[in-house]
Amino acid sequence: MAKAESYTSTAKWLHWGMALLWIGAWFIGILATHWRDEFNTHHELTFLHKAMASTLLFLIVVRIAWRITHPAPALPAAMSPLMKRGAFFGHFMLYAIALIGLPLSGWYWSSVADKPILVAGLFQLPPMVDPDQSLYGLAKSIHTYVAWLCGALVGGHVIVALKHHFVEKDEVLKGMLPGRNS
Numbered sequence: 001m002a003k004a005e006s007y008t009s010t011a012k013w014l015h016w017g018m019a020l021l022w023i024g025a026w027f028i029g030i031l032a033t034h035w036r037d038e039f040n041t042h043h044e045l046t047f048l049h050k051a052m053a054s055t056l057l058f059l060i061v062v063r064i065a066w067r068i069t070h071p072a073p074a075l076p077a078a079m080s081p082l083m084k085r086g087a088f089f090g091h092f093m094l095y096a097i098a099l100i101g102l103p104l105s106g107w108y109w110s111s112v113a114d115k116p117i118l119v120a121g122l123f124q125l126p127p128m129v130d131p132d133q134s135l136y137g138l139a140k141s142i143h144t145y146v147a148w149l150c151g152a153l154v155g156g157h158v159i160v161a162l163k164h165h166f167v168e169k170d171e172v173l174k175g176m177l178p179g180r181n182s
């Protein structure tokens with residue numbers, strides 16, 4: 001029997017590792033801001049949020065380089081051309097907004113606020129721009145709105161992945177799960 005097509009194991013490690021970091025950073029960001037008095041009195045969650053999320057800026061470079069040199073498996077033949085275009089657009093938005101734009105907006109916010117970012121708690125990210133308190137409100141709004149938009153985007157991505165598996169019963173989710181490599 002022909003071997004089923006799948007993402008490479010490196011692509012899977014990058015996808016699931018970054019997904020874990022991303023989802024963890026998202027919930028920690030929410031807890032840090034909306035439950036500040038309960039869980040974030042000494043900015044410990046803000047520190048953790050920035051330490052986790054900033055690693056995505058480095059991992060995304062590796063991921064894009066790997067993706068360019070290792071194409072994704074073909075989508076199921078049963079999917080209409082419109083659905084295939086939708087999947088391409090959805091993945092493009094995840095890369096551009098959730099994995100690149102959102103970390104950049106956090107970096108921008110911390111830079112205008114003159115606050116440090118310790119990547120993985122190990123070394124400091126240099127400021128992206130000079131500190132400027134007059135831009136604080138704008139930078140905060142951009143990061144907050146984009147974070148919520150991305151929450152919806154990732155939520156939609158997970159629902160679509162589960163629908164492929166449980167409703168359409170095709171190979172899309174299996175191609176990203178461990179155990180089978182192309």
Ligand code: HEM
Pocket residue numbers: 021022023025026027029030032033034040046049050053054056098102103104105106107109110117143144147148150
């Ligand atoms: C270099 C990367 C990033 C930096 C420096 C950063 C920085 C921050 C800071 C300073 C806060 C406010 C925390 C507080 O007030 O205590 C925040 C909030 C938040 N961040 Fe980030 N962030 C980054 C990336 C991300 C990423 C990748 C995500 C998504 C996974 C994200 C999601 C959020 C969310 C959901 C909030 C709470 C928004 C709200 O007020 O409702 N951030 N971020």
Ligand code: HEM
Pocket residue numbers: 015018019020022023067072073075087091094095098099154157158161162172173174175176
């Ligand atoms: C439980 C959570 C998740 C599940 C079940 C899931 C599932 C999947 C599956 C099945 C694929 C392959 C789709 C295909 O072959 O067409 C995929 C691809 C992708 N996922 Fe996720 N995912 C999750 C979380 C995330 C998160 C948090 C992000 C980023 C913020 C993300 C970003 C991506 C991207 C960018 C691709 C496209 C990969 C490529 O072809 O280069 N995923 N995901």
